C-alpha cells in the first residue's frame with residue numbers, strides 16, 4: 001500500500017471535480033484528483049452543451065474559460081414549434097444574457113489540460129475508491145490502480161463523482177433527506193452527423209410528444225424525443241427516429257436535416273436533491289448531490305456553481321474562516337431548487353400535450369400555459385430570467 005497525504009482529495013473528474021481541482025491548485029491548496037475512467041474516455045464523453053453566461057463568466061474570471069469564451073457560439077433565442085407554427089423567444093433581448101454552446105467534452109478537455117499542464121496531481125483509472133473516517137479530523141481515501149493499493153490521508157474530501165459515484169452513499173440516512181421526482185417518461189438523446197437545421201434551439205410541443213433540436217457543432221446536432229415508459233433504444237430504429245423528428249419538429253418553412261445517428265441513448269427522466277450536501281469532512285458538488293433531468297439544460301451549470309462555492313469555502317477555511325464551509329450546503333441549495341422548480345414547470349409544457357388521450361385536462365393546461373407564454377411580454381420576461389439562469393438573487 002502506497003500512503004501519501006494532501007489537503008483535499010477530489011473524487012471525480014467531471015465539470016465539478018475538475019473546476020474544484022483547478023481552483024484549489026491555483027489557490028495553493030494541495031489536492032489529488034481521482035477519476036475512475038481513463039483520461040481519453042472522459043475527454044470524449046458527450047453530454048451537455050449549453051452553459052449559461054454567468055457560469056461562463058465565472059470560469060473566465062477564475063482563469064478557466066478563455067478558450068470557451070474565444071470559440072463558443074452564443075445563443076440568445078430559441079423557437080417553440082407549436083400547433084404548426086414557429087414562435088421565436090428572444091430571451092437575450094430581455095435579460096442581456098446568452099448561452100454559450102460548448103460541448104461538455106471540450107470543457108472537460110480544457111480543464112484536464114489546465115490542471116495537469118500546471119502540475120496538478122491526477123489519477124485516472126482509479127478503481128474501488130473508498131472514503132474513510134469522514135467525521136474525524138483526518139479522513140482518508142483508498143483506491144486501486146494497476147500499480148497496486150493506495151491510501152491518501154487528507155483534510156477534506158470533495159465528492160464530485162456524479163450520480164453513480166460512491167460519495168453520496170456516505171451521507172448518513174438518518175440525517176439526510178433525498179428528495180426524488182420521477183417524470184414517468186424517457187427522452188431518447190440523439191447525436192446526428194448533420195448540420196444544424198436552425199441557428200438556435202427548437203422545442204417541438206406536439207400531441208405525439210416533445211422533441212428538441214440543439215446545435216452542437218457545424219457538423220453535429222443533438223436531438224431529443226420524448227419516449228413512452230419502458231421503451232429502449234431498440235424500439236427506435238433510424239427510420240422511426242427521423243419520422244418522429246419530422247412529425248414533431250417540422251413546420252412550413254422549417255424542415256429538419258437528417259444524418260447518421262452517432263449516439264442513441266434513452267435517458268431515464270428523474271431528478272433528486274440530497275440535503276445537506278455535507279457530512280463531516282465530505283462535501284458533495286454537482287450531480288453527486290443533485291440531478292436535474294436535461295429539460296432546461298441546468299445540470300452542468302449547477303455543478304459549476306457548487307464548484308465555485310466549495311472552492312471559496314475551502315480557501316476561507318485555510319485562511320482561518322471555517323464559517324463558509326459550515327454554510328456551504330445552505331449556500332448551494334437555493335439555486336438548486338430554483339432550477340429544479342423551473343425544470344419541472346417547463347416539463348409540464350413540454351410533455352403534457354402528449355397526454356391528450358390519457359389526461360386531456362393536463363394537456364389543455366399545458367396548451368393554456370404555452371399560449372400565455374407566447375402572448376404576454378411579462379410572462380416571457382419571467383420565463384427568460386429563469387431560462388438563462390442565475391440573473392436574479394435567488
Ligand SMILES: Cc1cc2nc3c(=O)[nH]c(=O)nc-3n(C[C@H](O)[C@H](O)[C@H](O)COP(=O)(O)OP(=O)(O)OC[C@H]3O[C@@H](n4cnc5c(N)ncnc54)[C@H](O)[C@@H]3O)c2cc1C
Pocket residue numbers: 011012013014015016017034035036037042046047048049050051104126129160161162163164165166189267285286287288294297298299300301302303
Ligand atoms: C444528454 C445530456 C445532455 C445534457 N445537457 C446539458 C446542458 O446542455 N447544460 C447543462 O448545464 N447540463 C446538461 N446536462 C447535465 C450535465 O451533463 C451534468 O449535470 C454534468 O455532467 C454534471 O457534472 P458533475 O461534474 O457533477 O458530474 P459528472 O460529469 O457525472 O462527473 C463525475 C465524474 O466522476 C467519475 N466517477 C464516478 N464514480 C466514480 C468513482 N467511484 N471514483 C472516481 N470517479 C468516479 C465519473 O467517471 C465522472 O467523470 C446534460 C446531461 C445529459 C445526460
